[in-house]
Every structure is written in structure tokens, then in C-alpha cells.
Amino acid sequence: MPRTSTKAEAAPARRLATDYRLEDQVGFLLRKAYQRASSNLVERIGSFDLTAPQYATLARLYERGALSQNLLGRLVAMEPANIRDVVLRLKKRRLVATRRDPTDKRLILIDLTTAGTALVQQLIPIEIACTATTLAPLKSDQKKLLYDLLGRLAEG
Numbered sequence: 001m002p003r004t005s006t007k008a009e010a011a012p013a014r015r016l017a018t019d020y021r022l023e024d025q026v027g028f029l030l031r032k033a034y035q036r037a038s039s040n041l042v043e044r045i046g047s048f049d050l051t052a053p054q055y056a057t058l059a060r061l062y063e064r065g066a067l068s069q070n071l072l073g074r075l076v077a078m079e080p081a082n083i084r085d086v087v088l089r090l091k092k093r094r095l096v097a098t099r100r101d102p103t104d105k106r107l108i109l110i111d112l113t114t115a116g117t118a119l120v121q122q123l124i125p126i127e128i129a130c131t132a133t134t135l136a137p138l139k140s141d142q143k144k145l146l147y148d149l150l151g152r153l154a155e156g
Contacts, residue, residue, distance in 0.1 A: 045126060053076070061111060068107050068110070
């Protein structure tokens with residue numbers, strides 16, 4: 001009769017000759033750092049019923065003004081299907097509106113509404129505080145270096 005146990009039994013650790021550790025992988029560390037930053041943001045903007053991608057979309061429109069959906073998606077690093085869904089949700093909440101580009105009638109431009117602009121202006125100081133919380137463990141020179149290195153990695 002097979003033995004049964006109520007205790008979880010630990011599997012023997014498997015180690016490669018290279019001593020691979022997940023904690024040494026840049027993607028894993030970036031994901032953990034992103035999760036921390038995203039969690040800090042969502043905690044503070046959750047009462048506004050916004051996700052981090054929705055906030056990024058609103059903030060980019062605030063910075064740049066009216067943009068095509070394609071360009072907006074690229075500027076917030078989102079896939080076309082994802083930016084489409086984000087824009088639809090924001091449009092439903094009347095935070096963004098669409099209109100034809102006066103110089104190229106084929107293009108639909110997305111822009112902030114008055115309510116969207118007011119919301120972004122309210123959220124910017126909150127997002128700045130979130131960034132400060134995320135970067136709190138770092139010294140000033142380390143923060144500058146981190147921004148430089150992340151910028152290089154992001155640009156390829």
C-alpha cells in the first residue's frame with residue numbers, strides 16, 4: 001500500500017553545473033521591480049478606478065496632446081489590441097474622446113476630455129509620490145544610474 005503523508009515533502013534541489021539562479025536573471029529582477037512599482041501606483045490610484053496602463057495612456061495624452069491610436073500604443077509600449085481596449089474603457093468613462101485628423105481624414109485622433117485632463121492633473125502628484133516610494137531604497141546617484149541603464153535597455 002502506498003505511503004500517504006499530510007506533510008508537504010520537499011523535492012530534492014536540482015542544480016545545474018552552471019549554478020543557475022533565477023534571482024540572477026535580469027528579466028526576473030525587472031519583473032519584480034515592475035511589480036513593486038505597479039503595486040505602489042495601483043494602491044494609490046485604485047480609488048480612481050484606473051489601471052496602470054490606463055494611467056499611462058492618460059498621462060501620455062496629457063504630455064503629447066491628440067495622437068492616433070497606433071502612435072499612442074507605441075508611446076505607451078502597448079500592443080494594438082491592448083491599447084484599443086484601454087482607449088475603449090477610457091472613452092466609455094468620458095476621459096478621452098476621438099475625432100478625425102483634420103489633415104488626414106483616414107486617421108482617428110484620441111485626446112483627453114476636460115474630465116480626463118482634470119483627472120491627470122490630480123494624479124500626476126500621486127504618481128510622482130509613487131515613484132519616490134519605489135526608489136526610496138536608492139541614493140540619488142543610484143537613481144540617476146538606474147534611469148540611465150533602464151533607458152538604454154528599453155531602447156535596445
